[in-house]
Amino acid sequence: MSSRGEWETRYGARTEDAIRAPSQFLVEHMRRLPPGRALDVACGDGRHALHLARHGWAVEAIDFAHAGLARLLGIAGHERVPITALQADLEHYPLPRERYDVVVNIRFLQRTLFNPLKTALRRGGVLVFETFIADQRQLGHPRNPAFLLDRGELRSRFDDFAILSYDEGRRETESGPAFLARMLAQRP
Numbered sequence: 001m002s003s004r005g006e007w008e009t010r011y012g013a014r015t016e017d018a019i020r021a022p023s024q025f026l027v028e029h030m031r032r033l034p035p036g037r038a039l040d041v042a043c044g045d046g047r048h049a050l051h052l053a054r055h056g057w058a059v060e061a062i063d064f065a066h067a068g069l070a071r072l073l074g075i076a077g078h079e080r081v082p083i084t085a086l087q088a089d090l091e092h093y094p095l096p097r098e099r100y101d102v103v104v105n106i107r108f109l110q111r112t113l114f115n116p117l118k119t120a121l122r123r124g125g126v127l128v129f130e131t132f133i134a135d136q137r138q139l140g141h142p143r144n145p146a147f148l149l150d151r152g153e154l155r156s157r158f159d160d161f162a163i164l165s166y167d168e169g170r171r172e173t174e175s176g177p178a179f180l181a182r183m184l185a186q187r188p
Contacts, residue, residue: 020047020174020175021047021174021175022047022048022050022051022174023047023048023106023107023130023173023174024173024174025106025128025130025180025182026048026051026104026106026128026130027051029128029164029165029184030055032126032164032165032184033057033101033102033126033128034101034102034124034125034126035056035057035101036057036058036100036101036102037057037058037059037060037099037100037101037102038052038057038058038059038060038100038101038102038103038104039059039060039061039062039095039099039100039102039103039104039120040052040059040060040061040062040104041062041090041095041103041104041105041108041113041117042062042063042090042105042108042110043061043062043063043068043069043072043085044063044065044068045067045068045069045071045072046061046068046069046071046072046075046076046083046085048104048106049061049072049076049083049085049104050072050075050076050079050081050083052102052104053076053079053081053082053083054079054081057082057101057102058082058084059081059082059083059084060083060084060085060086060100061083061084061085061086062085062086062087062088062090062093063085063087063088064087064088064089064090065087066087069085069086069087072085073085090110090113091110091112094116095113095116095117095119095120096120097119097120098119098120098121098122098123099120099122100120100121100122100125101121101122101124101125101126102121102125102126102127102128103117103120103121103125103126103127103128104127104128105117105127105128105129105130105131106128106129106130106131107130107131107132108131109131109132109146109147109148109149111157114157114158117129118158118160118161118187121187122187123187123188124186124187125186125187126164126184126185126186126187127158127161127183127184127185127186127187128183128184129154129158129181129182129183129184129185130180130181130182130183131147131149131154131180131181132147132148132149132178132179132180132181133148133149133150133151133153133168133169133179133180133181134148134149134150134151134179135151135169135170135179136148136178136179136180138179139177139178139179149181151168151181152168153181154166154168154181154183155181155183158183158185160188161185161186161187161188162185162186162188163183163184163185164184164185164186165182165183165184166181166182166183166184166185167181167182168180168181168182
């Protein structure tokens with residue numbers, strides 16, 4: 001697992017105009033997301049939080065790296081988009097229950113968050129989840145099994161949700177090729 005210091009250094013070294021493009025999967029499914037309040041977990045410097053806020057969602061963004069959140073809030077303030085940021089370690093921070101219409105979890109895997117992500121959504125709320133599968137080891141980072149899903153694992157962990165879209169395999173993404181599981185799922 002990367003230390004907080006490594007993430008602080010990574011985000012602190014980026015220039016203000018270096019926010020990467022949002023996930024193509026998120027962009028493709030924006031029209032299917034209910035309006036309202038969104039949560040971006042492990043948001044980094046906020047590429048998904050900014051994209052949602054720019055399109056009308058009131059966004060809460062959580063990450064444990066202050067430098068990424070500071071970059072996010074600087075851009076959000078400049079653009080006057082509604083984002084609230086919280087520095088917290090998701091291994092210890094309890095997510096609010098039934099608060100969000102949309103929850104975004106992209107390229108982050110903490111299996112202990114599966115149930116809290118479910119209950120953070122209001123009924124009818126939608127989860128956008130995209131992260132690496134074990135095949136990613138063929139391409140490089142990450143290689144640690146703790147950060148890689150098994151094939152079919154994501155779908156099975158959310159079998160109590162309505163799966164609106166699901167795929168897994170090698171995909172060309174906004175940042176190059178990756179082996180991913182991608183899911184849009186609605187809380188019943």
